[in-house]
Amino acid sequence: MNIQASRFGSESGPSDQPPQGGGNPLGVQAGQPGEGDGPSIVQHYLRIAQRWRWLILGSIAACVALGLVATLLMTPQYTATATIEISREGSQVTNFEGVEREVSISDQEFYQTQYGLLRARTLAERVAGQLGLIDNPEFFASYGVEGGDDPAFALDNGRYTAQGRQDRQRIAGEILLANISVAPARLSRLVDISFTGPDPAFAARVSNSWAENFIQSNLERKVQATSYGREQLQAQLADYKERLDESQRQLVTYASSEEIINLPAQPGADGRTQERSIVADDLAALNAALTEATADRIQAEARARQAGGGSSSTESLSNPAINNLREKRADLAGQYELLMVRFEPGYPQARALQSQIDELDRAIAREEARVSGSLQGDYRAALEREQTLQARVNRLKADYLDLRRRSIQYNIYQQEVDTNRALYDGLLQRFKEIGVAGGVGVNNVSIIDPADVPQAPSSPNLLMNVLLSLIVGAGIGAALAFLLEQIDEAITDPTEVRRKLGLPLLGTIPTVAEGRPDEALLDRKSSLVDAYLAAFTNLGFTTEHGVPRSFAVTSTRPAEGKSTSSLALATTLARAGKSVILVDGDMRSPSVHQLGGVDHDRGLSNFLAGDDEIETMTFPMTHLGFTAMSAGPIPPNAAELLTGNRLDLLMRRLLEMYDHVVIDSPPVMGLADAPLIATHVEGVLYVVESHNIRAGLVKNAIGRLNSANIRIFGALLTKFEAKKSAYGYSYGYEYGYSYGKEDEGKSGKAKA
Structure with a gap:
């Protein structure tokens, strides 16, 4: 107190007029929360929870009590699970390209379709019919279906009448669908089919029947699709067969009228067999002969020109007769040269030798003239043959061009025939494959683990229900506390x-x-x-x-x-x-x-x-x-x-x-x-x-x-x-x- 007295005693005196205005320089009291030191959002909610803690605890206690009571009053439920495998497609024993098919992202659509079929109403009604649930009063009573005034559930001597069978089948299917669950295993082709009910044996029977009926319905859909496909293909085959016949008749008629004669040829590199015309074959043969005649003419011409050079020609030099004559002349010329060494040209023996030499020169000249005439004759024959072949080739070219003009429409008809034949052959092959595949009947769904009779109930789960009650109670209490906090x-x-x-x-x-x-x-x-x-x-x-x-x-x-x-x-x-x-x-x-x-x-x-x-x-x-x-x-x-x-x-x-x-x-x-x-x-x-x-x-x-x-x-x-x-x-x-x-x-x- 003395410290405070000394402190405030030294303060300035009062003001005569009180200050006006609402301003306030005051800081926040030390040690107490102020505006800037307020609680965080977490502290704010903790404060609300602590203030309304009894309300929250009461809400939790009430929910836990309700959860315990509800759990004890619940009828035990048993869950039986059957596991099946759904492959993308069944083994294709008729497909020669491969037996298995590689899975891709697009296959998800297929699997989602299969999961939808597993939850189909028709499958549920089929299972209900197979297990005899449609006419079983105990089944409907166990699931709380009371007939009342509904004629479909009217009893006659303890049995249902036949008039309401369709309605009972629909209701039985809805009951089964409400208690069935389809759970695909992640990253696999396995699917768990689980049924929950008060009777463990009945739950196992439903799960197994569900899997078996799904396989049977899958096979039936394939058979129906195969039968429908065969009927459609058969109708298309008849149609394309008629188109093929008509196009072939049209092709033959046009070829006869235009005198187009084609011969069959060997298959080409692409495996297709194409026809060839006679004119084309003749033109090709004559063109080859013309090429050969031209070569012969050129060769004969060259020899004839060389023969014009006299004794220097190749033919003259290679002729045996001329060579013999030349050898004799050479001997006589040698003898003559020896005589000239000692005698004059007028010497009788020298004149005799000169006479023989002149005779041999005339013989050689005659022989060379004969060879040159023979070469000229060969040249003229070769030239005539070349000109004859050239004329025939020119005529065949005109005929071929005319054939090409007339073959345009023929080729159009031929393409139509080829197209119709290809379509007809493809449909025929597909028709045969469908027939074989339909007879094989391979299924892409198989049962991996059949459902066993469960030994312990799957629900109610006391621990899970208590935990859920705690969460719900805490949520309700927190909501009420927050609401009251906002109102207060x-x-x-x-x-x-x-x-x-x-x-x-x-x-x-x-x-x-x-x-x-x-x-x-x-x-x-x-x-x-x-x-x-x-x-x-x-x-x-x-x-x-x-x-x-x-x-x-x-x-x-x-x-x-x-x-x-x-x-x-x-x-x-x-x-x-x-x-x-x-x-x-x-x-x-x-x-x-x-x-x-x-x-x-x-x-x-x-x-x-x-x-x-x-x-x-x-x-x-x-x-x-x-x-x-x-x-x-x-x-x-x-x-x-x-x-x-x-x-x-x-x-x-x-x-x-x-x-x-x-x-x-x-x-x-x-x-x-x-x-x-x-x-x-x-x-x-x-x-x-x-x-x-x-x-x-x-x-x-x-x-x-x-x-x-x-x-x-x-x-x-x-x-x-x-x-x-x-x-x-x-x-x-x-x-x-x-x-x-x-x-x-x-x-x-x-x-x-």
Whole structure:
């Protein structure tokens, strides 16, 4: 206290005029949550859960109880499972390209179709018919189907009549479909077919029958598709056979009329056999002969030209007769040259030799002429043959061009014949394959594991139901808690003062046990004194000169703790060494005089009515250390007294006599007193009762003060119970107000 007294004793003096405006420089109280230090979203939901924990726990308990009761009352259900394998296609024993087919992404469409067929209504009705469920009253009774007035379930000697069999079959199929499940195994071709029912043996029979009937229906669909395909192909074969015959007749007729004669040829590189015409063959043969004749003519011409050179020609040099003659001439010439060495040309023997040589020269010339004539004859024969062949080739070319012109339409008819033949052959081959495949009957669905009779029920699962009940109960409880939290406008936590009201929090005042507030203030170690001391400390930061010289304490409605707060703040100021007067400004419901043990015959109302004897209107609060002024006699209309200038005169005189003036103001809502009083003080300290007043009502009251341009220093949150607020524990309110009490009690016991 001495520290606080020295601190506030050095502060500047009061201002004659109270400041106007709603501004507030106050920071948030140290150690308490402020606007910027509010809880995170997780803490916010934890606070809601802790506040409504009993509601959430009750919801969980109720749901768990309901879950237990429902589980115990449920009829045990048994699940039997049969596993089948669905291949993309059956083994194609007639397909020579391969037996197995590679799986691709597009096969998903096939498998989804198969899963849909496993859940088909027709399959369910087929199973119901095979198991005899359509005419079984016990089956319908076990699944809660009561016939009533339905003629389909009319009994005749304990049996159903035949008239409603179709309706019963439909209903039986719906019952089976409602209890069957098809579960494909991931990344495999296996499918589990499970049936759930109250009878384990019946569940196994249904699962196995479902798998068997699916296989049979699959085979029947293939047979039906094969039969339909054969009929369609047979009709198409007849149609294409007629087209082929017609096109062939048209081709033969045109070839006869145009005299187009083609011969069969060997198959080509593409395996196709093409016809060839006689003209083409003749032209090819004559063209080859012409080429050969031309070569012969060129060769004969070359030999004839060489023969024109005389003895230098190749033919002359290679002729044996000419060569013999030349050899004889050479011998005679040699002999002649020897004679000339010794004799003259006129020598008889020399003339005889010269005569023989001349005869041989004439023989050689005759022989060379004969050879040259033979070569010229060969050349002329070759040339004539070449010219003859050339003429025939030219005629055949004209004939071939004419044939090509006439073969255009022929080729069109021929292509039509080829096309019709190819279509007919393809359909015929397909027709044969369908016939063979239909006879083989290979199925692509097989049973891997038949269903066994289950030994233990699959439901109800007690642990799972309890866990589900816990989750549902927690969800319902959380939803209710969140809904109530949104509906509840009560201010339960200190952090909500700034967030909901826009006011800084000066202090959080805990609720106290029953008794007079002045008696609680006498215990300086009580939590109430500690709380108001913290509020008093924060109040010192609201103005530049410290604690306001004059301020009013008001609230939204009565009984929120404003009178106790006024008394406590006046007591705290007095203990800080200040001279303080507490004025009871509530002239409608006065209460300060009761704490002083006096009556209110003289007080504020007397001064406002014109009486200037202030000393007779005050009384000392000796046990708390300050002076108080009662409200005085209750006037007929307190607001009229407050509208004059007497209250302003009173405030000036009191501030001359005391360091601080604290006014216990009336509530704001419904009255004009509080705004009138607040205009004559520096500001207002607003009291908000926690857990018991709606924030909207408080905001309306604060709005009235703001509209009158009244300065509000901050708010006091009174009657706070930390146990009702999760933030009370999180931010240490409970710990702060009880700090040292427990240790002191333990210490006292130890000393005792």
